[in-house]
Amino acid sequence: MNVAFVAHDQKKKELVNFAIAYQNLFQSHHLFATGTTGQLIMDNTSLSIFRFKSGPLGGDQQLGAMIAQNDLDLLIFFRDPLVAQAHESDISALLRLCDVYGIPVATNMATAELLVRGLQRGDLDWRDVIHANQPVNITNRKETSADKRKNEEASLPLENIK
């Protein structure tokens, strides 16, 4: 499964602890994150994460693009409900797309626990049916030379993808 992590600054520690607690489970999935969140998780675990840009610089929108292609299976987004974010519209757009595409999303630890235990039990295996019926998806597609050039231009750290 393709799992993405995002946390606002006041929630990053909580998400890092969550990732540590479920490290063994997450190891067998393809992981994605916004820039700073992904870096912090990698610094504190042995998980390998494909990092997009930082949230305020477009990372939420990049994750939104994954969802629009039906490439994301689970979003764990510990958002801060007490602090206004400069990129609030990007955050709303990301969460909206989860509803448009029916993507399981947890915005707090209590829900994340439930979803991750569901992931562990195979409750999200229906997502495999969706992937199987997609002509191309982000985890099984072969990178063409055009892809490579585009990715290099965008400076995405492709070596971090599992």
Ligand SMILES: O=C(CO)COP(=O)(O)O
């Ligand atoms: O702002 C964010 C999500 O809206 C998170 O971005 P970072 O992980 O780069 O801090």
